[in-house]
Amino acid sequence: MTFDVVNKLAFAITAALCLVLLFFPAPIYWLFSIDASASADFIARRAAMLFAGFSVLALVTSDTESDEVRQVVSLAFAVSMAGLMILGLFELFRGVAGLGIMLAVAVEAFFAFYYIRFWRD
Numbered sequence: 001m002t003f004d005v006v007n008k009l010a011f012a013i014t015a016a017l018c019l020v021l022l023f024f025p026a027p028i029y030w031l032f033s034i035d036a037s038a039s040a041d042f043i044a045r046r047a048a049m050l051f052a053g054f055s056v057l058a059l060v061t062s063d064t065e066s067d068e069v070r071q072v073v074s075l076a077f078a079v080s081m082a083g084l085m086i087l088g089l090f091e092l093f094r095g096v097a098g099l100g101i102m103l104a105v106a107v108e109a110f111f112a113f114y115y116i117r118f119w120r121d
Contacts (some may be wrong), residue, residue, distance in 0.1 A: 001114055006111070006114045006115070007062035008059075008062050010054065010058040010111060011062065013107065014051045014054040014055040015052075017047075017051045018048045018049075018052045021045065025041060028044065030100075031101075031103065032097045032098060033098025033100060034096070034097060054080070058077075071118075071119055074116070074118040074119035077115040078111075078112050078115035078116045078119055081112040081115065082108070082112040082116075085105050085108035085109050089101075092105075
């Protein structure tokens with residue numbers, strides 16, 4: 001996998017998450033086995049904006065030739081994805097999220113792995 005390919009995958013997934021969380025978060029609630037509420041909708045919309053930022057960052061930097069830009073982007077994505085992965089597992093073990101969170105954890109692990117590799121190279 002190349003930086004360009006991983007960034008374009010990250011763009012596609014984070015852009016899709018942004019749109020789903022912003023306009024139709026119910027599938028996410030169902031997947032993670034969490035209750036829909038005004039508070040959950042509030043957090044979903046705010047998370048959507050974070051994913052919007054990630055999607056723009058991934059798209060704009062996917063074709064960069066700068067090693068420095070790749071390193072910074074890779075570190076930012078690696079830390080974020082590893083953090084989300086750890087939180088997903090923590091919430092699963094606490095019983096707050098259902099087994100559907102493992103789909104997110106798997107995707108986050110994939111991105112954390114590759115972005116750590118890009119950062120180290």
